Amino acid sequence: MKAIVVGTGFIGPVHVEALRRAGVEVVGIVGSSAEKSIAAAERLGLPCDITTLDQALADPAVDCIHLTSPNRLHFEQAKAVLLAGKHVLCEKPLAMNSVESKELVELASRSGTVAGVAYNIRFYPLCHEAAQRVAEGRVGDFHHVTGSYVQDWLLKPTDFNWRVLADDGGELRAIADIGTHWLDLIQFIAGQKITDVCADLRTIYPTRQKPVGGAQTFSGDRPDAADTEDVAITTEDCGSVMFRFASGANGCLWVSQTTAGRKNCLRFEIAGSQSTLAFNSESPNELWIGHRDQPSETLLRDPALMSQQAGKIANYPGGHNEGFPDTFKQLFRSFYGYIASEDRPARRPFPTFEDGHHEVLLCEAILKSHRKQAWQSVNADG
Structure with a gap:
């Protein structure tokens, strides 16, 4: 290939x-x-x-x-x-x-x-482990989920990138840019779709300073004030989204690109009738498993200790950490492996265009909810 x-x-x-x-x-x-x-x-x-x-x-x-x-x-x-x-x-x-x-x-x-x-993000091995535990019933009935995805690269009004402009990035920014990663991951783990949302979003800086010569994400450049121009911003810097799954389970997501000190931090906590699962992408080789009637535990990423499904996307033994670049490698191995198999009716083990379409529908529902300040159903037929 x-x-x-x-x-x-x-x-x-x-x-x-x-x-x-x-x-x-x-x-x-x-x-x-x-x-x-x-x-x-x-x-x-x-x-x-x-x-x-x-x-x-x-x-x-x-x-x-x-x-x-x-x-x-x-x-x-x-x-x-x-x-x-x-x-x-x-x-x-x-x-x-x-x-x-x-x-x-x-x-x-x-x-x-x-x-x-x-x-x-699906392809952190312990995210696959969480999905497998939910699918096997080891978490029990799916009660609720909370979490966040926060960064700080747009903390200052002098921080600028094409993503902040609605014409280039879309009417939603923080939700569409990083929030959809979290939403896709949670639906993958839960094995069900989000059907209803209620959102409250906020633009902290209605005006940002755009470098006259252009800027690149994460470049670290800090242009002189004399070399910038004011640009009106309509996309959100942060916001919260409550949501419901098809099963009736519910949850809440907080997204921010203006949280000082958080460079790229995705977290979730899934509560079931038997156990709770918690994950932090800044410590991606650990999955916390909470219990009521026995000591809670931390599962370290180790192919020998995880489910077979999760072990397939963990290439190194326990104690040899895997991180962000490895998620892309495992996604691509899954994608190209499916192509090579030539078994098109088989289940596609990677995020599909159908998944991408659902995330766009979710974003549209979130934006409508924020503007109406009310619950909004996700248009599954859109």
């Missing part, structure tokens, strides 16, 4: 590294210009022959295209990849609205190709 990565920002090179570790040959990386494509390819030690998406689409040697471009480009690019008859793995969100994401689902189902969304 040969792959092309589209996007040269933070996450594009992450895909390149993980693809290599997963045993997939990367034959190029494409940026917004030929110059950016060549510079990124040289920096990553990749061939420079392909410098545009159109070239990648026309090349019969390219099997799969990874889309890590800005959100507003996902729909047109994913559609073009599917129409070209190539496999596609798209970063979230799948599209800017549910009309677009539904069209992509329908196109993918007709194309005969394999299409997935890069919800990599």
Whole structure:
């Protein structure tokens, strides 16, 4: 299998590294210009022959295209990849609205190709362990779940990135950017969909200072005030979402990109009638298991001690930690393994375009709920 990565920002090179570790040959990386494509390819030690998406689409040697471009480009690019008859793995969100994401689902189902969304957080081994314990009934009846996903990279009004702009990233930002990772993960673990939401969101900085020369996520650059311009912001910096599952179980999520000291912290606590499971992505090799009538315990990531399903995505023995880059490697192994199996009726062991579409529907329901300040059903038929 040969792959092309589209996007040269933070996450594009992450895909390149993980693809290599997963045993997939990367034959190029494409940026917004030929110059950016060549510079990124040289920096990553990749061939420079392909410098545009159109070239990648026309090349019969390219099997799969990874889309890590800005959100507003996902729909047109994913559609073009599917129409070209190539496999596609798209970063979230799948599209800017549910009309677009539904069209992509329908196109993918007709194309005969394999299409997935890069919800990599599922692929921490202990998240798979949590899902398996829920599925086996070891947690008991699913009562409720609480959690958060918090960062601090937009803590200051001088922090700026294209994601804060609704035209580039979508009307939702913190929820769509990181909150959907949490929501996808919890539905994966619970084995059921969220059906209703009630949201309260907040824009802390209605105005941010945009560097005149542009800015890159996590670059660490702090432009001089004289080199910035004021830009109005309508997307949210933080917010809370209450929700209900199809079973009636409920929960609450807090999302923030303005929490000082938290660089990339996802947490959940799932309470069942028999036990509780708690996880923190900043300590991803530990799963806390709470009991009432016996001592609570901490399960350290160890293939010899976990379920078979979780052990399949843990490559190192206990005590040899695995982290964020490994989640992409395991996602890609799952995705390309499914392609290689050629068993299309089989269950797809990775986040699909259908999952990506549901997350877009969730985001639309969350935004409607916030604006109405009332509960909102998720439109499953959208």
